[in-house]
Amino acid sequence: MVAEPARAPSRPAAQNQDHIMAERKRREKLSERFIALSKIVPGLKKMDKASVLGDAIKYVKTLQEQDDGSSCDENFEGADAGLPEIEARMSDRTVLVKIHCENRRGVLVAALSELESIDLAIMNTNVLPFTTSSIDITIMATAGEDFSLSVKDIVRKLHQAFKSSP
Secondary structure (H helix, E strand, O other), rough: OOOOOOOOOOOOOOHHHHHHHHHHHHHHHHHHHHHHHHHOOOOOOOOOOOHHHHHHHHHHHHHHHHHHHHHEEEEEOHHHOOEEEEEEEEEEEEEEEEEEEEOOOHHHHHOOOOOOOOOEEEEEEEEEOOOOOOEEEEEEHHHHOOOOOOHHHHHHHHHHHHOOOO
8 A cells, every 4th residue: 555645734825825925026026126226226237137137236345445545535633633624525537625724825826836846737726715714625637547546645744835835
């Protein structure tokens, strides 16, 4: 006599149908999210889920590296309280410099001269009074072909220029 294999108890048909519908909705929602992700990530060549997810991860890592490497904000306190607050950002060959400093004669000239001396071509400059004794300077410049400084180097050079200016 051969024994029949034991079968797992099966679900009722209605419960099975609910499970199938829930799984279908979950997959549809997942597919919609992959489509939305593929619209956000630039330069996708393949549209399968594995490629979209892989390229999205690479893109996010690239954005994180750009964010980590493109901004430098050095504010000196204490003994260097007279120095300005300088922030520099770089995207491709465009450099954005923001300076908050005391309003004194020659500040703008010192900043522009220093930037031009390190192979940056000034595109736009904006100077706004912040209080009666300070100003905000925003400078947009384009880096020349031989430009190789980091944003930290730009900030350091500007601090040195302000330190040595009268």
